[in-house]
Amino acid sequence: MFKFILPVGSGSSLCRDCVSERCRVLRLKKQLDEDYKEISNLVKRATSDGYWVSKPSLRSWRQLALEQLEEDEEESKHSNGQTNGQGPHINNKFGMEANVGTEDETKTFNEDIVCTHGALSILETERKLVSTEVWTKLREYFPRAPEFTHMQEPCRQCLTLEQEEKDNEAVSKMMALEQKNQLLNLFHEKNRPVLTKWPQVKRRAVDCEAFNFQFF
Ligand SMILES: [Zn+2]
Ligand SMILES: [Zn+2]
Secondary structure (H helix, E strand, O other): OOHHHHHOOOOOOOOOOHHHHHHHHHHHHHHHHHHHHHHHHHOOOOOOOOEEEHHHHHHHHHHHHHHHHHHHHHHOOOOOOOOOOOOOOOOHHHHHHHHHHOOOOOOOOOHHHOOOOEEOOHHHHHEEEEEEHHHHHHHHHHOOOOOOOOOOHHHHHHHHHHHHHHHHHHHHHHHHHHHHHHHHHHHHHHHHOOOOHHHHHHHHHHHHHHHHHHHO
């Protein structure tokens, strides 16, 4: 009878599954340290092919991987005092599944070189080419990271938008220059010596009208 009252997973000692989970996490952390050292050395070599990697992601990938690992670990912990009799590891399974299906993760590896159109960003200074060897290692930690080979063209839509912006800027500059010239003309007109008062005022009024018509 006593057996049924005892909450599942309670007590100070860990069950076999918990121990093996903890061992798995420790192994992964050790592996992560080794991979981090190796990748840090490998990325120093220049490469002409391979894959595009976001520079900020490359700087923080160890931290991202650790956070991922700790999330998994947290989700696999048993909640003490569970008495619904569904078995201790139901949380683990659901937790992991929920994690995999969640799209609102705060940060994903390589996401910052994806533009709003879902293509490769045109900001070349924000990315770096890494060898296939490095990419394969990183991919083990971030299997869902956006992948771009060195052959990948940057987003066409972004390039078009950028060009349009440049064109608009050029037009704005030209218009500003013309406006300045017009104002200078008006200024000279004002300071021009006049013979009689009345025709000058009339003239200026006309000029102002012409000015307004052109620009507003
Ligand atoms: Zn357990
Ligand atoms: Zn784009």
